[in-house]
Amino acid sequence: MKNKKSQRSWLNNMELKHPLVIAGPCSAESEDQVLNVAHQLKKTDATVFRAGIWKPRTRPGNFEGVGEIGLKWLKKVKEQTGLLTATEVANPVHVELAIKNEVDIVWIGARSTVSPFIVQEIAEALRGTNKIVLVKNPVNPDLSLWLGAVERLQTSNVKNIGVIHRGFSSYEKTRYRNNPEWQIPIDLQNQFPDLPLLIDPSHIAGRRDIIFDLCQRALDLNYDGLMIETHHQPDDAWSDVKQQITPDVLKQITIDLKIRNEQGNAIEYQNKIANLRTQIDVADHKLTEILGKRMEIADKIGVLKKENNVAILQNKRWNEILEKMILQGEENGLSKVFILKIYQAIHQESINHQNRLHKDS
Numbered sequence: 001m002k003n004k005k006s007q008r009s010w011l012n013n014m015e016l017k018h019p020l021v022i023a024g025p026c027s028a029e030s031e032d033q034v035l036n037v038a039h040q041l042k043k044t045d046a047t048v049f050r051a052g053i054w055k056p057r058t059r060p061g062n063f064e065g066v067g068e069i070g071l072k073w074l075k076k077v078k079e080q081t082g083l084l085t086a087t088e089v090a091n092p093v094h095v096e097l098a099i100k101n102e103v104d105i106v107w108i109g110a111r112s113t114v115s116p117f118i119v120q121e122i123a124e125a126l127r128g129t130n131k132i133v134l135v136k137n138p139v140n141p142d143l144s145l146w147l148g149a150v151e152r153l154q155t156s157n158v159k160n161i162g163v164i165h166r167g168f169s170s171y172e173k174t175r176y177r178n179n180p181e182w183q184i185p186i187d188l189q190n191q192f193p194d195l196p197l198l199i200d201p202s203h204i205a206g207r208r209d210i211i212f213d214l215c216q217r218a219l220d221l222n223y224d225g226l227m228i229e230t231h232h233q234p235d236d237a238w239s240d241v242k243q244q245i246t247p248d249v250l251k252q253i254t255i256d257l258k259i260r261n262e263q264g265n266a267i268e269y270q271n272k273i274a275n276l277r278t279q280i281d282v283a284d285h286k287l288t289e290i291l292g293k294r295m296e297i298a299d300k301i302g303v304l305k306k307e308n309n310v311a312i313l314q315n316k317r318w319n320e321i322l323e324k325m326i327l328q329g330e331e332n333g334l335s336k337v338f339i340l341k342i343y344q345a346i347h348q349e350s351i352n353h354q355n356r357l358h359k360d361s
């Protein structure tokens with residue numbers, strides 16, 4: 001990964017490395033652990049050390065953070081390594097303590113961004129600050145809440161704001177711990193083009209093996225930085241065990257990542273096309289997922305028909321679907337011929353599935 005200059009606000013003004021790499025453990029556990037990880041990170045592209053001091057756990061009874069003492073360890077990190085430090089704040093007392101202990105970057109967590117009351121209190125506590133304040137997306141896929149949190153900080157005259165995309169929770173379990181829903185950060189960036197946008201692939205993935213791909217996709221979409229949970233012994237971490245990586249793995253990831261945009265027309269073209277292709281990949285992924293889901297429903301209908309001794313082909317129902325879809329297609333700029341072709345293929349695949357079910361049982 002080669003660095004390039006950021007075009008966006010404070011990242012540019014503060015001459016921070018671009019893409020900005022923030023790394024460190026999910027939670028500060030002990031002074032030794034914090035300093036050990038920080039010294040190893042010094043040999044990577046990371047320039048900011050992160051560690052959660054107060055941990056918002058969804059369910060009680062899990063490790064809830066070491067509290068204020070951890071801030072002293074972050075101070076030592078800065079003194080010994082020169083790395084900047086970052087931690088999560090969830091109320092005005094946290095803000096006051098973080099400022100007192102010279103934390104450089106604070107972030108608002110996904111469970112705080114959902115609450116306008118909490119965000120407002122934090123924004124008041126940060127009024128006029130030059131600290132960098134990063135806002136994670138809310139846990140639920142709601143662009144307005146995310147925008148609202150940014151606007152509350154802006155109204156409190158917080159100067160250096162950025163946002164972190166950490167994915168959105170859903171009841172249905174997918175390959176991600178939190179679905180990326182790429183369209184939401186893209187929409188946010190369209191509304192606030194000057195706001196640096198970072199990805200937190202750790203909380204999106206919930207596992208180690210897809211962190212690289214998420215980072216690459218984010219860089220293809222012009223993100224400005226990465227926040228990656230990194231631990232010297234991930235398997236023994238006190239929180240988020242499955243998604244933390246070692247500093248060595250982080251180093252390799254940043255070496256392998258490609259930054260696709262630099263100056264020049266040809267490069268600008270490459271950049272734009274990579275960006276659009278990534279959006280196409282996201283759309284295609286959704287398409288196949290939704291087609292798979294549709295087919296699962298068709299299978300259930302197949303079983304029901306078999307149990308009730310009903311014929312597979314129901315022409316009346318099928319013609320109704322087609323008419324509806326032709327109308328919807330028109331509304332979405334798709335021709336009748338195209339809709340007919342696509343639905344013929346989908347219908348045929350459903351019938352094949354149902355035929356197979358009838359034969360199998």
Ligand code: PEP
Nearest residue numbers: 026052109110111166203
């Ligand atoms: C974290 O960064 O450790 C964290 C708790 O994140 P989130 O608020 O995105 O869940």
Ligand code: MN
Nearest residue numbers: 026229239240
């Ligand atoms: Mn975590």
